Amino acid sequence: MKPARILLIVVALVAGGLAAFLATRGGGPASPSEIAEAAPVQMEARARVLVANRAIGLGQRLTSDDVSWQDWPEGALRAxxxxxxxVPDAPQQVAGAVARFEFFPGEPIREAKLVNSNQGYLSAIISQGMRAVSISVNPDSASGGYIVPNDRVDVVLTRSGGQHSETLLANVRVLAIGTRLGEVGTTGGGADPNNPSSQVFESAEVATLEVSPAQAETLLQAGSVGRLALVLRSVIDFAQTVDPSHGASQTVTLIRHGHSEAVTASAPRSTPLPGTAISALENPAAPLAQALPSSPVIEVR
Structure with a gap:
């Protein structure tokens, strides 16, 4: 074989081997170390944000030990x-402020949820223009004792010796049950989230409601007329209008086989706005007179 042909074959073999090596080297997936070397990770800029160290309950007065600084991505900062x-000295500045809403551990502290007040806890959490009125309730008159602060309730009056009940106030906020102001923190009552029965009060308690001045007068007057009860509302309709006609009752005379019997029946009446009082307290006969001018007589043969 001629030397020129041998040299050509050697060059072709070398070129083919080099091409195969380069194809294998460049076509496979890169290892993690190669990726790290090619694109080094850059840490995002961070800021120090004031957060709650522990659970802070509604109406609880903060101390400097309740809060601390925590690193927070600058891209996730809110105004x-x-x-x-x-505010470099924020832990000292928030000391003494009262929480108008609850804070959970690790939650950023916001001034809108605090109030600087030298007064009591309860006065710091009442909405502007509203009043706090307390009534005595038992588990059987407060949805089995499952009502907790921040729930919404309807206040129902059952008159002494009466045969009907009527809704006085609708969609009223519960500020406190006894000394308990919230779900968490020192005012939360130590409720166990895994045991719903720990939320229940089992004896007579004082329920404090947030009402307007006019509603406060209605409640105080109603307390001397009959028995007040709290009816728990679903969280879904906290902001909805309630129709108390479902709880209104009227007396009718039922004649069965010659014997008369007084029974109660539901009857429609006007729908109040949430948190408004019904005028039945001022005129006990008003709901009945509006729906039924006179007690109807129903005869059953």
Missing amino acids: EFITATT
Whole structure:
């Protein structure tokens, strides 16, 4: 074989081997170390945000030990967060403030949820223009004792010796049950989230309701007329209008086989706005007179 042909074959073999090596080397997936070397990770800029160290209950007065600084991605910062850059001495500044809403561990502290007050806990959490009125309730007159602060209830009056009940106030906020103001923190009553029965009060308690001045007068007057009960509302319709006609009752005379019997029956009446009082307290006969001018007589043969 001629030397030129041998040299050509050697060059072709070398070129083929080099091409195969390069194809194998460049076509496979890169290892993690190669990726790290090619694109080093850059840490996102962070800021220090004031957060709750522990659960802070509604109406609880904060101390400097209840809060601390925590690193927070700058891209996730909100304007209402308190940062070490803007308020370096924030832990000392929030000491003594009262929580108008609950804080959970790790939740950023926001000034909108605090109030600087030297007064009591309860006065700091009442909405502007509203009043706090307390009534005595038992488990059987408060949905089995399952009502907790921040629930919404209807206040129902059953008159002494009467045969009907009527809704006085609708969609009223419960501020406190006994000394309990909220779900968490020192005012939360130590409820166990895995045991719903720990939320129940088993004896007579004082329920404090948030009402308007006019509603406060209605409640105080109703307490001397009959028995008040709290009817728990679903969280779904906290903001909805209630129709108390479902709880209104009227007396009718039922004649069965010559014997008369007084029974109660539901009857429609006007629908109040949430949290408004019904005028039945001022005129006990008003709901009945509006629906039934006179007690109807129903004869059953």
